[in-house]
Amino acid sequence: MRELLKLLRGKYLWMTILTPILIIGEVIMEVSIPRLMADIVNVGIGNKDIGYVATRGGLMVVMALLSLCFGAFAGWTASIAGMGFGKEVRKKMFYRIQDFSFSNVDRFSPSSLITRMTTDITNTQNAFMMVIRMMVRAPIMFVSASIMAITLNGELSLIFLIAVPILGVVLALIIKEAYPRFQSMLKRFDFLNAKIQENLIGIRVVKAFVRGDYENEGFEKAAAAVRDTQKRAERLVVLNMPIMQLMVYSCILAVLWLGGKMIVVGDMGTGDLVSFISYVNQILMSLMMVAMSFTMLVISKASVSRIVEVLHETPDIPDDAEGDPQVADGSIEFDKVCFSYKGDLSSCALRDINLKIASGETVGIIGGTGSSKSTLVHLIPRLYDVTSGSVKVGGRDVREYKQETLRNEVAMVLQKNVLFTGTIRDNLKWGNKDATDEEIIEACKAAQAHDFIMSFPRGYDTEMGQGGVNVSGGQKQRLCIARALLKKPKIVILDDSTSAVDTATDSKIREAFRRELADTTTIIIAQRISSISDADKIIVLDNGRINAVGTHEELMKNNEIYREVYESQQKGVA
Template sequence: MYKTIFSNIGKYKKQAILSPVTIIGEVLMEVLIPMVMALIIDNGVKKGDVGYVAKMGGLMVLMSVFSLCFGALAARFSAVAAMGLAKNLRSALFRKVQDFSFANVDKFSTASLTTRLTTDVTNIQNAFMMFIRMAFRSPIMLVCATIMAVRQNARLSLVFLFAIPVLAFAVFFIISKAHPRFGKMLKKYDDMNGKIQENLIGIRVVKAFAREEHEKKNFEENTDSVRRAQFAAEKLVILNMPIMQLVMYASITAILYFGGHMAVNGNIKTGELSSFIMYVGQILLSLMMISMLFITFVISRASIQRIYEVLAEEPTIKDSEASQVSAEDGSVRFEDVSFSYYDDMDNLALDSINLDIKSGETIGIIGGTGSSKTSLVQLIPRLYDTTKGRVIVGGHDVKEYALETLRNQVAMVLQKNVLFSGTIRDNLRWGNAEATDEEIIDACKSACAHDFVMSFPDGYDTDLGQGGVNVSGGQKQRLCIARALLKKPKIIILDDSTSAVDTATDSSIRKAFSEKLADTTTIIIAQRISSVMDADRIIVMDGGKITDVGTHEQLMQTSEIYREVYDSQQKGADE
């Protein structure tokens, strides 16, 4: 797990190595300074040798300057390395998410992925910066200062035999209890971020139903839940510092007491006692830093696990990148296809689907809510893989294609119309990055979008804002259809993509499709029978199965479900 995370240090490895190297220089200077100070007191001040004091004082100043320089370099190197790791880690996470199938994305909530890309990576960044400094500085300082202290007076050093076990027990207790609490705290962050995201996306609905106060109350409950979880975790961690300080000051008090008696009795020089006290401070400070390092590790460990979960997640759809297979035509065939979102044959969304669609056909799909119409068409561009059976596109099993090749042959306008920040032109070129202005205009005319686009002051250079906030639902649908048309695919799938447009516009779009996409296989999922009644064939679905297939006239005679839907819609139209 740790190897996977920290392998992302990449080109910042040099800074990660230089930081502990410069730390060693800083520590050596700091450890030698008390020894020089002892010499100044015992050999210079006591004997009144001003020249010796000045010479050794200058040496101590020089050592302090070197220590300062080494420390500054170490801080810079560690900061660069830690921020570089965070940058690479976020990039690795984002690339991994881009490789996920829909099934993988379903496993992690959007809010959770956002928290992992922000809060969790920041936790690791801070922990890594502290680690490459303190994990080297504190142990080296502890060893060197201990050696120097024992050299000064071995008897006084026995104080550490009592201090170290107390510190070790305190750190072990805090680590063992705090880790699971931080894991719970991060899950609460996920819930809070999910609520923020949901509220911001649905802000118009909130205002339309005057639910601002309700949402405020819910959000306060979410933030309070985060506060309680954070308090439960932090109240253990904050014990670390007072325990460390208590042991540190108790040790110094004991050393002053016993050392003072020894100095009075002439068993230790004044300078030696002063330097010994400084070494004790360095030792106890090192122990404190080591304990803080362990605590930071506990905090970051939960974040490391959460990020590793994403990086270690295997995409359920394996890409055949080296495949040279290309669609021969726009034919689609389902061979005994069953599909479950949970890979559970006892919980099927699609059951034993057999269907043969010829290239260039226009196919309509009708069915009630939950009849798995969308699940069926999502298998064609391999957004999901079948649980059983095969899907053949253009004469080849979809698993034989490179995903990019397959999805470039299949254009799909999803139920949820998504536009991105940028201009209308930028969004349309998602369909074809090399599309000319003439091709863009032609696609928009086919999707009945050109007129409303030109009604904007900036035309195709109009900025849509985040998610296309300044266009209506019907306008979004038409822009998404135009974007799909620019791909010039062999198969185009419209998943209830004209539900927000009026019947006249719907009719115009269908007419343009029949004229300009005569060689393209067109699959239309619709709630309105008027949207599919001119199709070559109409598929009626119910409960994840195909119940009937035929033309409008045939289904009016043979399909009870189709006839009921038609009659209810006609009745509504008549009324």
């Protein structure tokens, strides 16, 4: 929490400082009122002095109003500080996630990151608000009320001084046992969020296969797991309140019993006993506040540790290049490259990759499922770092570039085409936020997307559903290709990006690329040989190794894997 508190700045910091000050004012007023009550009973009523009673009573009303004002303003400032704290933590966490490489995101999983940015930050925010209010109010109230009670009657004060250590021990035991239970509960939340996310993303598949009942059953199990772990954690925490109430009422009974005897023998005034009981209530209520605060802190401790875990995560691909060299051209070189997702050379997805691609070349990549075609091209814009060897772009190791500089020159259309909520124009401008309408239309024509865009009533201003649900798979692919072209990069990578496009449209896209991207290095991963047959050279991957490199004609003569793929596809056509 100390680390997160460093995020407080400006207005939120001042509100955080002001809240305890207002709380102190509120407590001072509250603690002073019972003493005035004792004076009214002992002096005013004892001497039948109505003027004294009225004066002291009026002062009590003023103090009560001041206490109300202090408390109300403290609530207002605490709300601003708490909401601001939550905003700053959420912003810091989101910005940190933007620095993550693919492997960092894989390590946490998207559903877990969502839980951490919502549930965990909300828990932490609530705990923060409680700390700057209750955790200030309770100790000050306890100390002030204890001092006032001791000055009234030292003997009776021993009662709650005995109760306090007992409560402290019980509270410590509860916290120790509850913390791991809340950690387990939050992990169950991660799984529940993953289940919901998976269902909502794949809702069309669920409907198509009529698997709603199966999904309902899975959701019920996940929700029941959250409920059970939460019940197990709360079952322990709820013991706080009954234990506190038992101690409160026991102390009050003891005070009334012993205090009554003192009044009978004349060792204590009636007003003093009334005032003392008020102080005992304040002392024990402050302890109850502490108990409630610690309950919230136990929950938030698990959340804080999960938040800090994300903030402490070191990006696997640091952006620590010295200087900011520019990418000279689109040439690419793989030099003795090995890559493992685990960072272990004994289990490499790619092994002994040696490859040179000249600037402006069109290169096709083909291979069976799991041959690491996508992994190979992910190393070019440094979405992953090599485990050994080096990848050079424009004659420099990719690790010598700033990530932004490198990735601005490498346009990549991934296997999974993603569009965002907004208009078609907004989505296309992800490639270049300053693109003119003419540039947008030119890119869309090259990607064979202009005609279907203009068939919509609002054309380029057509609103896209979340994820682009209101366009077909082929249309989505063409929009993503157009978005990549708007970057005007030195390297374009199409990772099986025309699989949902018919062969005629695929041919037109390739023709447009040859015509308008003559100086751009183009890498095409494809399952159809027809999509890469006219490439300058074709790379055949097999089990993470380069099996052969050559033109279509050369591979047809010399490479068995390529020839088998071609012949099987020709049989399919026949």
